[in-house]
Amino acid sequence: ARIAVLPGDGIGPEVTAAAVSVLRHVAAHGDHDFEFSEHAIGGCAIDAHGDPLPAETLIVCKQADAVLLGAVGGPQWSDPKAKLRPEQGLLRLRAELGVFANLRPVRVHARLAELSPLKTERLSGVDLMFVRELTGGAYFGAKTRTADTATDETRYTTAEIERVLRRAFQLARTRGRRVTSVDKANVLETSRLWRETAQRVAHEFPDVALEHQLVDSMAMLLLTRPAAYDVIVTENLFGDILTDEAAALAGSLGLLPSASLGEGTRGLYEPIHGSAPDIAGRGVANPLGAILSAALLLRHSLGLAGEAAAVEQAVDRVIDAGVFTRDLGGSAGTREATAAVLAALS
Amino acid sequence: ARIAVLPGDGIGPEVTAAAVSVLRHVAAHGDHDFEFSEHAIGGCAIDAHGDPLPAETLIVCKQADAVLLGAVGGPQWSDPKAKLRPEQGLLRLRAELGVFANLRPVRVHARLAELSPLKTERLSGVDLMFVRELTGGAYFGAKTRTADTATDETRYTTAEIERVLRRAFQLARTRGRRVTSVDKANVLETSRLWRETAQRVAHEFPDVALEHQLVDSMAMLLLTRPAAYDVIVTENLFGDILTDEAAALAGSLGLLPSASLGEGTRGLYEPIHGSAPDIAGRGVANPLGAILSAALLLRHSLGLAGEAAAVEQAVDRVIDAGVFTRDLGGSAGTREATAAVLAALS
Numbered sequence: 001a002r003i004a005v006l007p008g009d010g011i012g013p014e015v016t017a018a019a020v021s022v023l024r025h026v027a028a029h030g031d032h033d034f035e036f037s038e039h040a041i042g043g044c045a046i047d048a049h050g051d052p053l054p055a056e057t058l059i060v061c062k063q064a065d066a067v068l069l070g071a072v073g074g075p076q077w078s079d080p081k082a083k084l085r086p087e088q089g090l091l092r093l094r095a096e097l098g099v100f101a102n103l104r105p106v107r108v109h110a111r112l113a114e115l116s117p118l119k120t121e122r123l124s125g126v127d128l129m130f131v132r133e134l135t136g137g138a139y140f141g142a143k144t145r146t147a148d149t150a151t152d153e154t155r156y157t158t159a160e161i162e163r164v165l166r167r168a169f170q171l172a173r174t175r176g177r178r179v180t181s182v183d184k185a186n187v188l189e190t191s192r193l194w195r196e197t198a199q200r201v202a203h204e205f206p207d208v209a210l211e212h213q214l215v216d217s218m219a220m221l222l223l224t225r226p227a228a229y230d231v232i233v234t235e236n237l238f239g240d241i242l243t244d245e246a247a248a249l250a251g252s253l254g255l256l257p258s259a260s261l262g263e264g265t266r267g268l269y270e271p272i273h274g275s276a277p278d279i280a281g282r283g284v285a286n287p288l289g290a291i292l293s294a295a296l297l298l299r300h301s302l303g304l305a306g307e308a309a310a311v312e313q314a315v316d317r318v319i320d321a322g323v324f325t326r327d328l329g330g331s332a333g334t335r336e337a338t339a340a341v342l343a344a345l346s
Numbered sequence: 347a348r349i350a351v352l353p354g355d356g357i358g359p360e361v362t363a364a365a366v367s368v369l370r371h372v373a374a375h376g377d378h379d380f381e382f383s384e385h386a387i388g389g390c391a392i393d394a395h396g397d398p399l400p401a402e403t404l405i406v407c408k409q410a411d412a413v414l415l416g417a418v419g420g421p422q423w424s425d426p427k428a429k430l431r432p433e434q435g436l437l438r439l440r441a442e443l444g445v446f447a448n449l450r451p452v453r454v455h456a457r458l459a460e461l462s463p464l465k466t467e468r469l470s471g472v473d474l475m476f477v478r479e480l481t482g483g484a485y486f487g488a489k490t491r492t493a494d495t496a497t498d499e500t501r502y503t504t505a506e507i508e509r510v511l512r513r514a515f516q517l518a519r520t521r522g523r524r525v526t527s528v529d530k531a532n533v534l535e536t537s538r539l540w541r542e543t544a545q546r547v548a549h550e551f552p553d554v555a556l557e558h559q560l561v562d563s564m565a566m567l568l569l570t571r572p573a574a575y576d577v578i579v580t581e582n583l584f585g586d587i588l589t590d591e592a593a594a595l596a597g598s599l600g601l602l603p604s605a606s607l608g609e610g611t612r613g614l615y616e617p618i619h620g621s622a623p624d625i626a627g628r629g630v631a632n633p634l635g636a637i638l639s640a641a642l643l644l645r646h647s648l649g650l651a652g653e654a655a656a657v658e659q660a661v662d663r664v665i666d667a668g669v670f671t672r673d674l675g676g677s678a679g680t681r682e683a684t685a686a687v688l689a690a691l692s
């Protein structure tokens with residue numbers, strides 16, 4: 001299998017290196033053949049190639065079986081008036097790969113409950129799977145700008161809504177068989193199309209329960225009743241906001257993975273944390289989000305569900321054992337945490 | 347002073363009646379002359395007049411010094427395909443009154459900390475003032491719909507952004523002198539205009555500190571560091587989501603007021619809770635959100651800051667005394683809670 005690795009900016013190189021070492025371990029022990037190649041994206045690609053998504057990177061990603069990405073961005077590239085921005089590379093890559101469904105699981109490890117801002121008793125049983133539409137909406141709509149006016153268009157077609165909803169319903173079948181579809185149907189036309197489409201798609205999945213929530217209510221319910229939800233599916237911008245809110249429940253962003261999938265098995269895998277420029281290059285970043293993203297890569301792109309589960313269990317054991325990086329209140333470095341995962345895997 | 351009262355749907359009539367009784371008490375004891383008149387809005391206005399904002403209601407509101415609203419909406423009017431929806435009445439009223447700045451204070455009463463989903467230690471010192479842009483953005487932009495495509499346009503002009511930001515900076519001067527402006531400038535054109543405009547307006551207020559946050563980060567920071575913020579200003583849709591998220595911190599929506607202000611002193615005041623059809627007409631709704639909205643009315647539209655503070659202190663004393671409606675874990679009815687506020691005022 002060909003795996004394109006895009007380390008990106010900030011702590012991206014450190015955490016992708018950790019994830020690659022775990023994948024190499026899986027390959028060696030299971031007699032799989034993984035080929036890795038590294039390519040530029042984001043701010044460092046702007047600096048080196050004048051393009052946040054160089055043509056070479058895109059070609060390799062399209063030919064790969066899976067793409068593992070670190071993070072993009074940093075203060076030196078974040079002038080809002082700049083023509084080239086690191087995020088453009090990531091957004092173009094998502095669109096070019098056609099990965100319309102962004103899966104973000106959120107679980108709260110019992111040993112980390114005290115790090116969560118939520119009261120411990122609210123956390124028990126929290127096991128969420130967000131499915132965020134990733135290649136449409138305001139992110140990719142027409143934009144205009146004059147001296148004193150700006151516009152962003154949010155556009156959705158029935159086909160775009162159907163395919164991401166089907167993915168959510170399919171996932172629900174492997175879990176609690178409940179889908180919560182989030183929109184703002186009392187105000188937005190795109191949300192009314194979203195809701196109607198969800199109602200129609202639900203008929204294809206009579207064994208899965210569908211409920212609708214307004215995005216403002218959902219922002220509240222994630223705090224008041226986080227254990228009450230299973231699969232939560234929503235459009236791109238709402239998903240961006242709600243998944244970060246839900247991520248806060250886990251106690252640290254450093255732990256959370258994501259998988260972005262399209263029609264085939266090729267996927268884009270990235271931890272949900274950012275490039276964390278303040279700690280970049282110091283060997284203290286939490287590698288677990290990237291390692292758990294590699295587990296999702298094994299499961300969704302390479303069909304290695306057993307190996308994926310083994311990596312996830314190894315991470316659980318490392319947390320149980322209290323090997324914590326600084327974001328979790330410990331003093332382990334990136335290398336130490338990674339070594340602990342490798343040891344737990346053996 | 348002329349006060350237009352729009353009870354609306356669900357528990358709206360119960361909670362506005364409570365707020366009016368507090369205002370009558372203030373008038374009687376302070377020798378002020380308040381004239382109240384009641385008008386239809388929302389679902390009940392659709393039923394009675396075929397219009398969620400009847401012409402008569404709008405005319406009276408435009409002539410009033412202040413408008414006190416209960417809540418609109420309910421399941422019988424919430425078919426997404428319906429032509430007439432209760433929310434349209436509220437949205438049109440906001441636009442027609444030109445109330446572009448929606449103020450939503452969020453404090454967490456110490457006695458109610460255990461109701462909050464957040465760990466108690468994170469709550470100390472939380473004292474937020476949201477300023478949500480209320481008459482622009484995706485709520486009021488062009489919308490299109492065909493059989494298989496829908497669009498919503500988000501549009502902002504510099505003038506719209508400036509006026510709401512100035513209001514936020516002015517409020518910050520009466521509080522902690524810090525403004526956090528929330529946008530999604532790494533993706534949206536309207537957010538880049540927002541951020542540039544915020545930077546420019548900040549020069550008019552050298553005594554107030556400005557910081558920018560991305561909306562996804564803010565959704566997380568409200569949970570991880572809620573006490574770190576003072577005034578938070580943002581566009582309409584982001585404000586809708588973030589204020590509901592922040593409201594969850596207070597333990598119950600039933601307590602939270604809002605004020606919507608334009609260029610003059612006329613304002614629209616409403617509790618942030620909805621119409622709560624499940625408990626409507628049963629005399630158990632929490633009247634404190636509506637009563638605190640009446641306090642904001644006294645302060646912002648009638649120039650009665652002392653009276654406003656007296657009402658707020660009376661509500662604090664009622665909470666201190668443990669007179670709780672069901673949403674706060676008590677058994678007091680709407681009437682009992684209102685009587686307790688009136689007694690505390692005397």
Ligand SMILES: CC(C)[C@H](C(=O)O)[C@@H](O)C(=O)O
Binds near residue numbers: 090091240
């Ligand atoms: C970096 C940014 C463009 C991106 C997004 O908004 O999608 C990030 O916040 C995310 O959620 O992956």
Ligand SMILES: CC(C)[C@H](C(=O)O)[C@@H](O)C(=O)O
Binds near residue numbers: 186187436586
């Ligand atoms: C009822 C609805 C249209 C309204 C809004 O979205 O503005 C409500 O959620 C609010 O926040 O006041």
